Amino acid sequence: xxxxxxxxxxxxxxxxxxxxxxxxxxxxxxxxxxxxxxxxxxxxxxxxxxxxxxxxxxxxxxxxxxxxxxxxxxxxxxxxxxxxxxxxxxxxxxxxxxxxxxxxxxxxxxxxxxxxxxxxxxxxxxxxxxxxxxxxxxxxxxxxxxxxxxxxxxxxxxxxxxxxxxxxxxxxxxxxxxxxxxxxxxxxxxxxxxxxxxxxxxxxxxxxxxxxxxxxxxxxxxxxxxxxxxxxxxxxxxxxxxxxxxxxxxxxxxxxxxxxxxxxxxxxxxxxxxxxxxxxxxxxxxxxxxxxxxxxxxxxxxxxxxxxxxxxxxxx
Ligand SMILES: [Cu+2]
Numbered sequence: 001x002x003x004x005x006x007x008x009x010x011x012x013x014x015x016x017x018x019x020x021x022x023x024x025x026x027x028x029x030x031x032x033x034x035x036x037x038x039x040x041x042x043x044x045x046x047x048x049x050x051x052x053x054x055x056x057x058x059x060x061x062x063x064x065x066x067x068x069x070x071x072x073x074x075x076x077x078x079x080x081x082x083x084x085x086x087x088x089x090x091x092x093x094x095x096x097x098x099x100x101x102x103x104x105x106x107x108x109x110x111x112x113x114x115x116x117x118x119x120x121x122x123x124x125x126x127x128x129x130x131x132x133x134x135x136x137x138x139x140x141x142x143x144x145x146x147x148x149x150x151x152x153x154x155x156x157x158x159x160x161x162x163x164x165x166x167x168x169x170x171x172x173x174x175x176x177x178x179x180x181x182x183x184x185x186x187x188x189x190x191x192x193x194x195x196x197x198x199x200x201x202x203x204x205x206x207x208x209x210x211x212x213x214x215x216x217x218x219x220x221x222x223x224x225x226x227x228x229x230x231x232x233x234x235x236x237x238x239x240x241x242x243x244x245x246x247x248x249x250x251x252x253x254x255x256x257x258x259x260x261x262x263x264x265x266x267x268x269x270x271x272x273x274x275x276x277x278x279x280x281x282x283x284x285x286x287x288x289x290x291x292x293x294x295x296x297x298x299x300x301x302x303x304x305x306x307x308x309x310x311x312x313x314x315x316x
Contacts, residue, residue: 027069034061035077036086036104036126041138043168044186044193045203051172053084053126053137059191060164060223061141063314064124066116068148073113080107084128090114091122091262092143103128119147120245121219121264132225133175136167138191140223142264142314147247153240154247157217157268159210159308161315164190165283165293166223181226186291187283190314193292199280200294206315207296208281209303213273216297216308218281219245221264230284232256233269233297235277242266256284271299 034055041052041059055061066072076088085103093100093114100112125131126139142162150156168186169178177183186193194201196208210216222229238254245266251257259265271277276299283293306312 027071028067029071029073030064030066031073031075032062032064033075033077034088035079036082036139037079038082038084041191043188043191045195045201045205050168050170051137053086053134053139055126055139055141058316059138059140059166059188060221060314061124061139063141063162064143065146066143067146068116068119071113071115073111075109075111076104077109078104078106082106084134086126086134086139087128088124089127090124090143091264092116092118092120092124092145097127101127116143116145118244118246119145120242121145121221121266122245123221123223123262123264125223125262130175130179132178133172135223136169136178136225137172138166140164140166140221142219142221144219144245151247153250154242155215158214160217160219160313161208161308162190162219162221162313163281163295164221164223165229165288166191167225167227168193168292169225178225184225187224187288187293189293189295190316194294195292196295196315197280199296207298208315209298209300209307210271211301211303212271212275212277212299214299214303215239215268215270218267218269219264219313220259220267222259222261224261226261227285227288228261229259229288229293230256231259231265231267232282232284233267234280234282236269236271236279238267239270240266240268242268269297271297276300 126134166188279297
């Protein structure tokens, strides 16, 4: 009887694979272990140090990625060497804010599971008090929940990149100023000012790349404390924008899209074929763009084939 059940299950899985053409459709458990680290990080291309609070030692925290139907098996560790309580708030989860998202004291840890019910791109962050300080100091990241398969309206991209924007408050201890939006001096893209912009910062060494005509998909999260983001690709147009990254939410031919605080969206862009072009992907809000929120996307035949794939979708 047991054997019979197993063979039925196997047949069902094989049939499912044939329907969607991808083994990723088999539900799996994705183990995620984040450790709160109160540490020093570098926040620009010349090596300026900052007293950060992080997940696993980086701003932003690690990229978490799963497919609809998967189970996220999550653990947060807050080492006893830390001075503060920390927590996790996954925007992809439907749980209890007073239980799963509750603060974890130094020397303790928290474990829970959830099954995401919506595909898309979502922020995660620390919700411990004062939340403005925990996020401003760097306790945020991105979780991508992929749909089970691509469609005509949500095609498979040639390259993928994750970009997360944050406000930089050099006075890390003034939570009141953060709440009142005073004293922020720069914008961070994936944790650094002008991270991928050698045009405005000669110390920048990285850019995003694609080949002319390729479809580039950007997973964008606004991790600012108070400022919406006017997300615009200079010298290009968003071919499609998917609010919250859900393939069912699709808009075409968008020049600038307003991304609310704590919103994540997917942006597709395709460069012209047959010529070298560059885009400057900006937060068109001038106080953000000219203080760090510009990212160069180079579209050229010799684009590094590693970039925008595998572990190189969130460039450190
Ligand atoms: Cu925290």
